[in-house]
Amino acid sequence: KNEVEQSPQNLTAQEGEFITINCSYSVGISALHWLQQHPGGGIVSLFMLSSGKKKHGRLIATINIQEKHSSLHITASHPRDSAVYICAVKSLSNYQLIWGAGTKLIIKP
Amino acid sequence: DSGVTQTPKHLITATGQRVTLRCSPRSGDLSVYWYQQSLDQGLQFLIQYYNGEERAKGNILERFSAQQFPDLHSELNLSSLELGDSALYFCASSVEGAGTDTQYFGPGTRLTVL
Numbered sequence: 001k002n003e004v005e006q007s008p009q010n011l012t013a014q015e016g017e018f019i020t021i022n023c024s025y026s027v028g029i030s031a032l033h034w035l036q037q038h039p040g041g042g043i044v045s046l047f048m049l050s051s052g053k054k055k056h057g058r059l060i061a062t063i064n065i066q067e068k069h070s071s072l073h074i075t076a077s078h079p080r081d082s083a084v085y086i087c088a089v090k091s092l093s094n095y096q097l098i099w100g101a102g103t104k105l106i107i108k109p
Numbered sequence: 110d111s112g113v114t115q116t117p118k119h120l121i122t123a124t125g126q127r128v129t130l131r132c133s134p135r136s137g138d139l140s141v142y143w144y145q146q147s148l149d150q151g152l153q154f155l156i157q158y159y160n161g162e163e164r165a166k167g168n169i170l171e172r173f174s175a176q177q178f179p180d181l182h183s184e185l186n187l188s189s190l191e192l193g194d195s196a197l198y199f200c201a202s203s204v205e206g207a208g209t210d211t212q213y214f215g216p217g218t219r220l221t222v223l
Contacts, residue, residue, distance in 0.1 A: 031210075033211070033212070035214070041146075041197050041216075041217050041219070042214070042216050042217065043199060043201075043214035043217070044111070044214070045111075045211055045212060045213060045214065048210075048211040086151070086152070088152075097142075097154060097212070099151045099152050099153075099154075100151070101151050102151055
């Protein structure tokens with residue numbers, strides 16, 4: 001079993017829909033990162049969370065440490081949000097990031 | 110623009126060859142990370158340096174090596190290249206490299222081994 005699981009693997013939605021991507025992990029963590037990888041390959045760091053909730057524009061990230069679960073929400077989705085969204089956790093036992101497999105999101109106009 | 114630069118953007122070479130990928134971290138960041146992303150796969154952590162010293166090692170092959178120089182730029186050396194080494198290689202940097210640091214990613218170097 002992977003230490004970081006993301007769901008869904010693939011998600012296709014219509015423009016304007018509310019999007020939720022989930023990340024569950026099984027190890028103790030010091031932080032959780034959400035990243036976005038554009039079709040061209042570039043990676044952008046969206047959020048770094050250790051508790052609670054963060055909001056940036058139309059993006060909201062939440063984390064529940066007790067349940068070992070995080071969600072990334074996109075409100076009023078737009079075709080330019082189409083990308084792979086990756087969850088990564090920083091293990092308490094070492095400095096390495098443990099990566100989820102990513103969620104491929106396609107927003108249709 | 111994350112402030113992390115990587116060169117070259119693209120590299121095409123033959124099996125058996127050796128290449129060097131270069132990364133310049135954001136100004137003020139002491140830690141550099143290297144990742145490999147093969148086609149349709151997630152990111153694989155290779156190695157981390159902090160202020161010139163190796164801090165953590167991931168799934169890095171013995172044919173690969175890295176170093177961080179006094180000016181904090183880093184190089185990833187890949188030798189005896191195989192077809193399976195074709196991938197995107199990302200460098201990231203962070204201020205300290207521990208705990209709750211945010212990592213900032215470079216644009217990546219796309220390596221194609223023919």
